[in-house]
Amino acid sequence: MAEPVIELRGIVNQFGSHRVHDNLDLDVHRGEVLGVVGGSGTGKSVLLRTIAGLRPPQGGSIRIFGQDALNCPESTRRAIDMRMGVMFQDGALFSSLTVRENVEVPLRNLGGLAAGMRRELADLKIAMSGLPYFAGDKYPSELSGGMRKRAGLARALALDPEIVFLDEPTAGLDPIGASAFDELIKALSDTLGLTVFLVTHDLDTLHATCDRIAVLAEKRVMYTGTMQDMLHIEHPWVHEYFHGPRARAAIETLERNA
């Protein structure tokens, strides 16, 4: 198995007196697509924000690329951040910039690239995210939800990060758009060697893209394993999740297509 790029040990996250994570451990391995599932309020997004450095945890340690990501100089954290990309739920694009300018922001931040090359690279990322060329000139408010998500992905991929965090990538998309997005994630992770940390509710996405699934329950990561492993877990919530009517439908679809 590939070495872990993210190692979480004993993570504690607390809002007031409400503990969301208690002693949570999780490893993410290089090159895999890890899907994180859990009921509402189990802190999936909080976990993502904790790893991405947006929310310091109240306890525990985070190692990213083998480096301590919590107790480190700011320059180290910055270097880590530049090797990670985050796609937020609704894209979180800068509304005053066009899509192309949005993708150019991290490139500009890196410095050194000429304007022409930056523009061409931004166009490349937009095309790789499956957006048509003209979308680059549009403002985020002129795009549909699915296109905004793709544009958010293009910006997250601008610096060729090694890890991408996707927060509910298929939420709010129509089934065709959602499965196209699944394929995009799979294709990008295969060819670019991306490590993907994916928070989702979408069983089809879990089936189609994830190498491994981590189930958040009872304030920690209860189980990790492949989709097949998940089907044999007896825990009532996990069983309900992977054997409910929607799960059966997703499996059937997958088997029909296989």
Add this chain to the structure above:
Amino acid sequence: MKETALSSQDTSLPDPRAAESAQIEATPQGAALAGALTVRSLPGILPQLEQLDDADLQLDLSALEQIDTAGAYALLRLRKRLGAQGHALSFTDVRPDHDALIARVAQSLPKPDAPEAPARDLMESFAWLGKKVVELGRFMGDLHGMLGLFLARLVTVIRRPSEFRLTALVHHCDQVGLKAVPIVALMGFLIGIVLAFQGSVQLRQFGAEIFVVDLIAISILRELGILLTAIIVAGRTASSYTAAIGSMKMREEIDAMRTLAIDPALALFVPRILALLIVLPILGMVASLTGLIGGALMSWIELGISPGMFVSRLLDDTSLDHVLVGFVKAPVFALIIGVIGCHAGMQVGGNAESLGSQTSSAVVRAIFMVIVVNALFSVFFAIMGI
């Protein structure tokens, strides 16, 4: 150049800006790339790639340790440029994972649409001007529509008082009126002081110091008190109306109200504009009063006109017409500010950008319209001889 090996398995953290680099060396077959060809090393290597020109080239990639999409794009760009010159670029000894990446990038190269030729001739300028004029006309029409809507809903409220939202009206009166009292009072006071001071300097030359009372009374009661109050309220309230209604519009709350059979005009516009109609005359009165107090104070200090003399002169010589002329304008200004604020709020689209631009343009329009209408009033009263 220092070579920094950064294989994909290497987990050491280099400085993101400087550490990665790529080298190109001439070989008997062509050239060889080594190092890491990534978005970080690209600025360093790109000039050297640009120099490769006018020859068939074999690029040996066996020593290349890392490549990302930006690097792959740079290679494909080089191939395209050489291809345009009639030469071929081939990559040799490519690692399979690098090859897959280059293939993936080649497959998803953007296909630029043909750029539209931006022809700007005379006709287009005319068309632009015409469009602006039509837009202006439509905008004025919209404002009148908003005014009409407000009046119609006001009638509805009078006929069916149960639909009126008294709580909202009181809330807005508090927000727009009571909370504006300190700034309006201070402004009036300072204007009174300035008028008295400047007036005394000028009038003293003629020995006509006592007329400073008339100067202050007429200018404040007739014009400045209500005009400056309206300008402050336009800045304070038109923006807050636009921001409040606009953010509701942005989050589809207004649409939600409509689907719940709540009339946005009745629930949002009527209490807001009515609150302005009630409080703007009061605020104008506060400003005029503090203006007179400031003027009296300064006259006393500067010219020795005692407060008692100031008051008797004020009551004897100043006709009530000036007060009426001043306060008849207040409801008109209130309507202008309220209608422009609410209208701009309804124009907000789906993004925060339009909220900001509508808010600032609401303030500008409201102040501008207040000043224009004030000028029209002045002309009107002059013609009428009041």
